[in-house]
Amino acid sequence: MRLLVTGGMGFIGSNFIRYILEKHKEWEIINLDKLGYGSNPANLKDIEDDPRYIFVKGDIADFELMKELVKKVDAIVNFAAESHVDRSISSPDNFLRSNVIGVYTILEAIRKENPEVRLVHISTDEVYGDILKGSFREEDAIMPSSPYSATKASADALVLGWARTYKLNASITRCTNNYGPYQFPEKLIPKTIIRASMGLKVPVYGTGENVRDWIYVEDHVRAVENVLLRGEPREIYNISAGEERTNLEVVKKILKLLRKDESLIEFVEDRPGHDLRYSLDSWKITRDLKWRPRYTFKEGLKRTVEWYLENRKWWEPLVDERVLHPTPWKLGW
Structure with a gap:
């Protein structure tokens, strides 16, 4: 498989790339990252010479670039996002560009250039808002509380809408705190x-x-791998460790x-x-994809x-x- 990972110089993206290259020796990865404040080239310094790995500096909101990359791959995992709530409060503009326009650009590139490509869009538990009792399930309504979570909720809606209208093979994951x-x-x-x-x-x-609800990052990337390989189109999968x-x-x-x-x-x-409180019910991914966290x-x-x-x-x-x-x-x- 040739895989495009967006935002791969960030925290979760770099852990995902490292995990995939270690486990799937026959896979190739293109890592697209604009090297914004949340990115760090040092995260993947030790694998930059791996012949199965290519780094491309660029923005997911660049339509011409996305069209060219989408043509070359079998699947896309979209980690790219502005993700710091504190920053979204004081400066929401960048969040709209990356988290909404960027996702729209990915979807349009897929629709026009390679509609058969597999897409896993990485979202967040924060789209649901907080919950004082119980845990959110995938079918629950979303109620974002910050500019960050509002833009992520908007992106989720775009993915689901494009997947239904244009029959794209896209799934969404929503994870708790990594x-x-x-x-x-x-x-x-x-x-x-x-x-x-x-x-x-x-x-x-x-x-x-x-x-x-905290989850060790390695458990999260294993869950994303499961969704990539076995997840159903237009389905949302909550990921949590309880x-x-x-x-x-x-x-x-x-x-x-x-x-x-x-x-x-x-x-x-x-x-x-x-x-006040985030909590996800991850029974669906446990039941359907047989995933479970390994780390307490x-x-x-x-x-x-x-x-x-x-x-x-x-x-x-x-x-x-x-x-x-x-x-x-x-x-x-």
């Missing part, structure tokens, strides 16, 4: 590890009682692994529209902390005001 190696430092878990290891205060929004934790609980567990005192915790002003939160978090401690040279160049500022959404990007 963590693991190569995650951008402004996210909660790497930011906590980095700041605590530097002896800095660890900011926690509001009271820290916001709940997220590992719900409050943000405060996550921070405390990291501090314990680092042998740091909880006095480093600093409660800061909450960001606008901060959802305890196991995955320990592996993640160890990776960041051992790879300081990777994250040191990325530490800037986004990591050092206690409330990044106020920076006004």
Whole structure:
């Protein structure tokens, strides 16, 4: 198979590429990435000479480029997205271009150049909004709460609409919060590890009682592989590990692994529209595609902390005001 991965220099995309090249020795991958702020060429530095891997610098909203790439591949996995909620609050324009116009461009390129190509569009649990009790299923209504999740919900609607009207072979995945190696430092878990290891205060929004369901990134990319190979057209697949934790609980567990005192915790002003709880029911992918997570939160978090401690040279160049500022959404990007 020749596979086009968009956004492959990002956190989840680079983990996916690394996993696929290791498991599928006969596959080839074209990695399209515009190298925006969430991308890092260092994520895949060690495989750049692999003859099965090609990197193309470019934007998914570039129609002429997408037409040329779509002609060359059997399948597309679209990880490319602006994904930082804090940034979407202060500067939503880029989110519209990447998450809406970009997905529209991919769909139109497929429709006009290679309608037989397989597409897996990577969405997010945030399109559903928050839920105080129970867990969202794929058929539940969506109610996004931020500019980021609103643009991702718009993209989902485009994929479903194009798939039905033009008979495209497209599926959608919606996953809970990922963590693991190569995650951008402004996210909660790497930011906590980095700041605590530097002896800095660890900011926690509001009271820290916001709940997220955490999944180790390797489990997520295995789920995406399953959907790519066995998922049905026009179907949505929730992906979760059933590992719900409050943000405060996550921070405390990291501090314990680092042998740091909880006095480093600093409660800061909450960001606008901060959802209280996310929770997904992933029975569908478990039942239909026989996928299950392999890592508990305890196991995955320990592996993640160890990776960041051992790879300081990777994250040191990325530490800037986004990591050092206690409330990044106020920076006004």
